[in-house]
Amino acid sequence: MRFAPSPTGSLHIGGARTALFNYLFARAGGGRLVLRLEDTDFERHIPGAEEGIIQSLRWLGIDWDEGPDVGGPYGPYRQSERLDIYRREAGRLLAAGLAYKCYCTPEELAAEREKARKAGRAPRYNGRCRELTEAEQAAKAAAGMKFALRLKVPATGQTVVEDLIHGPVVFENATLDDFIIMKSNGVPTYNFACVVDDATMGITHVIRAEEHLSNTPKQILIFRALGYALPVYAHVPMILAPDRAKLSKRHGATGVEEFRAQGYLPEALFNYLALLGWSPGDEREILSREEIIRDFSLTAVSKHAAIYDLQKLTWLNSQYMNALPLERLLELALPFFKAAELVGETLVPGEREYVLRVLETVRSRARTLVELADMACYFFRDDFTYDPKGVQKFFTAPGVPELLRAGKETLARVENFGLAETEAAYRELIAARGISGGMLIHPTRLALTGRTVGPGLFDIIVLLGKERCLERLEKAAAWIEENAVRK
């Protein structure tokens, strides 16, 4: 099987899901997966797109057995490097009389189409050049006119696509026209290059998005003309944006790279994408790569398009954030921590252990790595500000600075700075003052973190350590006095 993107942009989740299904099918059935770049349109070619696509696929954990970057016995794997192969195959068709030269200009054809559209007819090529005599052809060639190659399509009969997901899909040949297989610049069109490659690369299964279903009869006709055996087709349903339309840039972040930047985990996206159009048939939703590979089957793929749901992806992401080994989470989170300048380029001795402890206490609250870095912020930096709403709520009562200093003194006296010890000390202070726990705990959290929400207070206290707690409590007390916060 193969995944064949064109380097005209970044990999969006629709393409990623198609790649994923190819990958799953290959790995489940012991087949080979080949990555092929369809880069015959040099005008839409975007420099760097190929690298971006490869990077996105690898980040997701999808790998392939043959491709432009890893080589293989059927290379090259970029269509732009296979032009001689297409020309050779096209030459065969021409010689066999299965294709012919068309001297019509793009302008003429566009005019024809416009006329057909106005007349309410389907725009079809009229086959004008099909019956050109030798003499007429020679004349046009002598005049230096450029030509494209068209395939002779039978005017009658049917072409049937035997699709693994949809079953047989029948197309009337009469609805097709003599389409172009080689452009006048000597470059093949998509359908032709695709077929030649699938045939010469030994592709047995073509798994692609349903938008290609209507191309398939044309490709089958080319296969037959060339005399190659047909692959098995499976057209997977499309992924639609929440407005039910095909994915496009106006739908915001739909690229794999963007999800990555927003702090989604490859494990979560992999799992989510697999669930879009496929299910194991039971109630399991959180599945490992191995489970998915083991249970995946094309016949279990649904027929209808799916609308992706960011909320469910986010939920899955949070599930993975909580279930992954801490070491793995650290690896994934580190780039985000570095970007937020919570840690430096390299971790100083002991820092790794500290970060792991932070992750452990914070991760159940974060749904993405971006949120994680944000929530971990005050464990690494002192330069936070106090949440204004929190200030209103917890810093305005009279006596708060004094209370915070009392808390400071209390903590200062704790010998063994552990969870039980610090809490016991604080509870004692609360009891001695005859106040409710919240009256001390909330201002303390705000003083220590700048926030009103977060992990349990004593988890924070212990993790920050005595020294920083005392500093921050004093700093907050002074801040309140300086800023004369009053109700």
Add this chain to the structure above:
RNA sequence: GGCCCCAUGGUCAAGUGGACUAAGACACCGGUCUUUCAAGCCGGUAACCCGGGUUCGAAUCCCGGUGGGGUCACCA
């Protein structure tokens, strides 16, 4: 518009003629836990597009509507 595909809650999705008084998940709502916020746990609202057939029996099969999507390039 022609051709093609599709149709179970807002979304993903189980279901392949009787086990359907239609699973499960996300989201939403309520409760519980609690120093806050999450997480967790418990519970709730919510669906077979419509109309005809076939059948003892239809979410499931057939036909027709309707709706949604895709595609109609010397793009891929």
